[in-house]
Each structure stands twice: as C-alpha cells, then as structure tokens.
Amino acid sequence: MDVSEIIIPGDTPGIEWRLPVFRFKGDDPATPKVYIQAALHADEVPGTALLHFLCEKLRDAESTGSIAGDITIAPQANPIGAAQSHFGELQGRFDLGSRTNFNRDFPLISLRDRNSLIEDLDRYPATDQLKRQLMHVALGADLVLDLHCDDESLQYAYIDEAFWPEASDLAAALAMDAVLLSDGESSAFEEAIGFAWKYEVPGERHAHLPGKLSVTVELRGQRDVYPHMAKADAEGLWRFLAARGIIRDESISPSTFAGPAVPLDNIEMIRSPESGTVLFHCNIGEEVTEGDLLATIITRPGMAHGSIEIRAPQAGLIVTRTSDRLVRRRADLMKIACSQPSGIVRKAGTLED
Structure with a gap:
C-alpha cells in the first residue's frame, strides 16, 4: 500500500x-x-x-x-x-x-x-x-x-x-x-x-x-x-x-x-408545513399507503387544535427520516420512494441542499 x-x-x-x-x-x-x-x-x-x-x-x-x-x-x-x-x-x-x-x-x-x-x-x-x-x-x-x-x-x-x-x-x-x-x-x-x-x-x-x-x-x-x-x-x-x-x-x-429503483421525480419529499415538535408514526423501512398518518407536528403545545397531521401523498417505501424532533417550517422530514411521480414538480438536480 x-x-x-x-x-x-x-x-x-x-x-x-x-x-x-x-x-x-x-x-x-x-x-x-x-x-x-x-x-x-x-x-x-x-x-x-x-x-x-x-x-x-x-x-x-x-x-x-x-x-x-x-x-x-x-x-x-x-x-x-x-x-x-x-x-x-x-x-x-x-x-x-x-x-x-x-x-x-x-x-x-x-x-x-x-x-x-x-x-x-x-x-x-x-x-x-x-x-x-x-x-x-x-x-x-x-x-x-x-x-x-x-x-x-x-x-x-x-x-x-x-x-x-x-x-x-x-x-x-x-x-x-x-x-x-x-x-x-x-x-x-x-x-x-x-x-x-x-x-x-x-x-x-x-x-x-x-x-x-x-x-x-x-x-x-x-x-x-x-x-x-x-x-x-x-x-x-x-x-x-x-x-x-x-x-x-x-x-x-x-x-x-x-x-426498488426509482427516478428522483418519484421521491415524495415530506416537509413540515409549520415549525414544531415532531411525533413520527412511521419508521424507515415501512411501506405506507396513500393517506397513512406519517407524523404529527405539535405547533402550539397545550392549545386546542395545536397540532397538524401529515399524511402520505401516495404509497411508497420510507427511505429516510430526520433525526430532529424540533423542526422549522419547510424542514425535510422524510423521503418516500414511490412507483409513481410526485405531484410536486421537482427542479433538476439534488433533492436537498
């Protein structure tokens, strides 16, 4: 060597x-x-x-x-x-x-x-x-x-x-x-x-x-x-x-x-709509179906209606998940590999900065 x-x-x-x-x-x-x-x-x-x-x-x-x-x-x-x-x-x-x-x-x-x-x-x-x-x-x-x-x-x-x-x-x-x-x-x-x-x-x-x-x-x-x-x-x-x-x-x-081998257009990038504490309901490696509950974001702790549910936009395999449990608005939460293209148009290039 x-x-x-x-x-x-x-x-x-x-x-x-x-x-x-x-x-x-x-x-x-x-x-x-x-x-x-x-x-x-x-x-x-x-x-x-x-x-x-x-x-x-x-x-x-x-x-x-x-x-x-x-x-x-x-x-x-x-x-x-x-x-x-x-x-x-x-x-x-x-x-x-x-x-x-x-x-x-x-x-x-x-x-x-x-x-x-x-x-x-x-x-x-x-x-x-x-x-x-x-x-x-x-x-x-x-x-x-x-x-x-x-x-x-x-x-x-x-x-x-x-x-x-x-x-x-x-x-x-x-x-x-x-x-x-x-x-x-x-x-x-x-x-x-x-x-x-x-x-x-x-x-x-x-x-x-x-x-x-x-x-x-x-x-x-x-x-x-x-x-x-x-x-x-x-x-x-x-x-x-x-x-x-x-x-x-x-x-x-x-x-x-x-x-699965899927194009990047088939990756659902699950992002947090608001900042808050993340409660995940699904783990990496799980297959989910459309509408499954992925996570709850506690946006206003202790308040009535102080949380938001995030659901799967389509069926797929959860490939990644953030380790953060307090996230900012638009933070990446998960990547889900799907058989169909995402409904969100992706810019050419990488999935994340």
Whole structure:
C-alpha cells in the first residue's frame, strides 16, 4: 500500500490541511481502476469505518498478489470540514467560511480538461482546492464511489441513469434497500465526475457510459457507525470489487438487486408545513399507503387544535427520516420512494441542499 498526502494550504497564516490517500497497485493494466472516498461531508463517517476495514482486506490481498486493478482510497476526504466545531458540535456539511456545501459546486468540465483542475491552484480558496484535487484524482479512475450517509436512513444510493442497470451489481453487493436514479443535473461530486465522462468530447453528450460508474452511496444513518455494520459493508464492497474483476476472489458469486429503483421525480419529499415538535408514526423501512398518518407536528403545545397531521401523498417505501424532533417550517422530514411521480414538480438536480 502506497500512502501519499494531498496538502492544502489554509486561507489564513499557519494553517495547512493534509489528506492521506492510499493506493493499492494492480497488476493488470486492462482492469478498471477504482477510486473510493468517504466523509466528504465530514460528519458522515460510516464510510470512513467501512474503508478502514476494507483497507485491511486489501493489504492482505496485496500480499498475495490478488489485486488486478488499481484501487485508490481517501478514507477522510475532507479535513477542512472535520476541523469545524461550532459550540462543541461538528459542522461537516457546509464550509463555515463560504457557507457552501462541501458536496456542491464541483467544476463541470470535460474529461479532456482534467489537468486544468490543478493548474494555478493558489488562486483558489482552500475549499475549492480540496474539491479540485479530489476530482482530479477521481477522474483517473473508471469506477468512482463517494460514501455518505443520511440522517435516519435505509441503505440506498444515488445512481445516474447513465449507469443503470449496469450498476445494479453494486446495489446487490451492498444489500441496498433502494436506488434513487438521478438525472445527473447537479454539481455534486459524483455527478460532476459523470458530467466529465458524458462530455468527454465537449458538445457531444453520451447518454450511456458502459464500464464507468460514479455513485453516491448512502450508508444508512449518521449514527449507524458500529463494527459489525462497517465490516459487513466492507465485505459488500469486496464482493463488488471481486465481481468486477478488480480483485481476485473465486469464492464470490454475483447476487441480484431486489429493491426498488426509482427516478428522483418519484421521491415524495415530506416537509413540515409549520415549525414544531415532531411525533413520527412511521419508521424507515415501512411501506405506507396513500393517506397513512406519517407524523404529527405539535405547533402550539397545550392549545386546542395545536397540532397538524401529515399524511402520505401516495404509497411508497420510507427511505429516510430526520433525526430532529424540533423542526422549522419547510424542514425535510422524510423521503418516500414511490412507483409513481410526485405531484410536486421537482427542479433538476439534488433533492436537498
């Protein structure tokens, strides 16, 4: 295992960020190359735990000559966010200096312009340097996995329709409960990688990208960080890498994804109409039908008619739920994956900021 560091100078004197990158060299140049990162949202660490155990397995595989394709891993991809503590709470999703999401505003470029990402880096602030260097490393691979988690959540993934259904092997290997098929219309990390591949020749768009994959994997909820889960997920990624021929393991047999795969237009984003205390009546993983009571919001405690009921707009699977129990008006409460499009028109891009 080769270990190097991406060094990012801070925007104030005396500050420097160091990001370790692990590389496992494959012995077959014809085999696809893999890049995996975790904790781009620095407070989402199930992926960091997963990669800790996966690296352990990869070191053993390296010692026996079982790695066919190059594998590059960044277990903690955001040292800037990891250092942001506000009144004792880690703030890993947004850069406190620029107020931008660490997983938004990645450059939308053609693959042929990859090297431009790291030219004249000094003219960019630290967060943009981080994004550009991560993207430059990732575009040297064929398969790119960005490991995140949700709030309270099932295991699921955002996968661009350009990679589906080929990517169903990843969903099966990780025993995902659902796949949300995205349109590739945002500046999030995995969609910026897909954009570069789709527009490898500027002005010419590839609708399907065989042999490529760029995906956001949501490893359950933010507090689902346990050794048995991390080890099971590491085994899942091992199965995926073996099925794709990146590592040699004849004991692995492919499995089939059995969960729903629905476009983002079919996701019901359940939001709170008013601020208040949330009483949930349904949990993640439950199938609901139209009209089922999902939650009660206590808006005026102690008052007659001081609560609001929230009901399911259609049938579907509850994929995520907020962990907050005191919410603001228009706060996201749940995502429900449905077989039919939502009645609310969605803007192109991500479901949440």
